[in-house]
Amino acid sequence: AQTVTQSQPEMSVQEAETVTLSCTYDTSESDYYLFWYKQPPSRQMILVIRQEAYKQQNATENRFSVNFQKAAKSFSLKISDSQLGDAAMYFCAYSSQGGSEKLVFGKGTKLTVNP
Amino acid sequence: EADIYQTPRYLVIGTGKKITLECSQTMGHDKMYWYQQDPGMELHLIHYSYGVNSTEKGDLSSESTVSRIRTEHFPLTLESARPSHTSQYLCASSELGRGRGSNTGELFFGEGSRLTVL
Numbered sequence: 001a002q003t004v005t006q007s008q009p010e011m012s013v014q015e016a017e018t019v020t021l022s023c024t025y026d027t028s029e030s031d032y033y034l035f036w037y038k039q040p041p042s043r044q045m046i047l048v049i050r051q052e053a054y055k056q057q058n059a060t061e062n063r064f065s066v067n068f069q070k071a072a073k074s075f076s077l078k079i080s081d082s083q084l085g086d087a088a089m090y091f092c093a094y095s096s097q098g099g100s101e102k103l104v105f106g107k108g109t110k111l112t113v114n115p
Numbered sequence: 116e117a118d119i120y121q122t123p124r125y126l127v128i129g130t131g132k133k134i135t136l137e138c139s140q141t142m143g144h145d146k147m148y149w150y151q152q153d154p155g156m157e158l159h160l161i162h163y164s165y166g167v168n169s170t171e172k173g174d175l176s177s178e179s180t181v182s183r184i185r186t187e188h189f190p191l192t193l194e195s196a197r198p199s200h201t202s203q204y205l206c207a208s209s210e211l212g213r214g215r216g217s218n219t220g221e222l223f224f225g226e227g228s229r230l231t232v233l
Contacts, residue, residue, distance in 0.1 A: 009155075035221075044119075045205065045224040091157065102148075102173070103222060105157040 002027045002094050006106035013082045014114050020067075021077045021109045023092030032096050034068065034075045035103070039089040048090070051075065079111075087113045118142050121206050121225035128196055129233050136191045136228045138206035147189040148222065150205040151175060158205060164189055196232045204228045 003026045013019035025034070032053045039045040051059045051068050058066050063083075067076045079086055092106040119140040128134060140147065145166045150158040150173075160173030164183040178200070179193050189208075193200055207222040 004157075037222075042226070044226050045207075045222075047221050050221065102160055102163065103158075104174075105159075107157045108155070110155075 002029075002032075002096070002104045004092050004094050004104050004106035006092055006109050008109045009107070010110045010112070012112040012114060013079070015082055015084060017082055018078060018080045019082055019111065021079075021090055021092075021111070023075045023077070023106055025073050025075065025092070025094050027073070027094065029096060032094060034066075035093040035095070036064070036066070036075075036077045037091045037093060037105075038086075039091065039108075040085075041088070045091070049077065082113050084113050084115060087111055119206060119208055119223050119225045121204075121228050123228060124226060125229050125231075127231045127233065130195075130197055132196050132232075134193050134196055134230070136204055136206075136230070138189045138191070138225060139187050140189075140208045140223070141187060142208060142210075142223065143186065144208035144210050144223070145186070146209045147183065148207045148209075149173070149179075149181060149189070149191050150207065151177065152203045152205055152227070154203075162191065196230075198232045201230060201232050204230060 005024045034051045036048040037045050038048045049061045049064050063080045065078045089108045091108045093103040095103050122137045147164045149162040151161050152158045159175035161175050161177040162181040164170045170181050179191050181191050205227045206225040209222050
């Protein structure tokens with residue numbers, strides 16, 4: 001079974017600085033998707049960024065980018081120019097390609113942004 | 116914001132009561148999911164559905180049941196609530212993808228229903 005590990009329960013960053021959240025996963029599949037989801041306090045969880053395993057290029061969405069290392073099974077999220085609105089729980093998630101799209105989530109990293 | 120709604124947002128009830136958590140989406144998505152999330156913990160899939168009259172149990176065993184009579188509606192029911200059921204329940208939906216690249220895996224989540232059983 002696939003597992004997702006987030007080794008940082010909490011992280012903090014100064015406003016306008018850069019922070020990197022770590023995620024590792026375990027799978028025997030070669031084709032899959034990886035995601036970072038953001039869950040603000042008492043608000044809906046939303047997708048931040050998605051990476052297809054068959055693509056070598058790292059995904060980027062504005063201030064958010066990933067460092068996808070397939071061989072190392074590592075998928076970190078970098079947030080540049082951090083903003084107060086970035087404060088949230090961030091979950092790394094895995095999904096099999098062509099499957100049921102059931103996501104396997106990590107335990108999450110709570111990000112605090114200090115003004 | 117995503118068009119998926121959960122009610123109630125907060126519910127405090129006594130042991131033994133029957134409860135139904137409602138979830139509706141207006142996006143026409145075929146797939147719907149229920150996740151259970153304890154504070155500070157990861158999400159665990161408890162039920163999912165691929166369409167009308169389709170329901171499956173997820174990876175985490177749950178005493179709750181679900182139904183899918185209409186595409187847009189996916190309620191979760193607990194026949195007799197217990198303190199161990201205290202948790203947050205998140206509903207989500209996604210499109211039914213076919214073929215490589217169409218299975219985006221993106222889930223759209225509701226705001227959650229926080230259940231406390233006394």
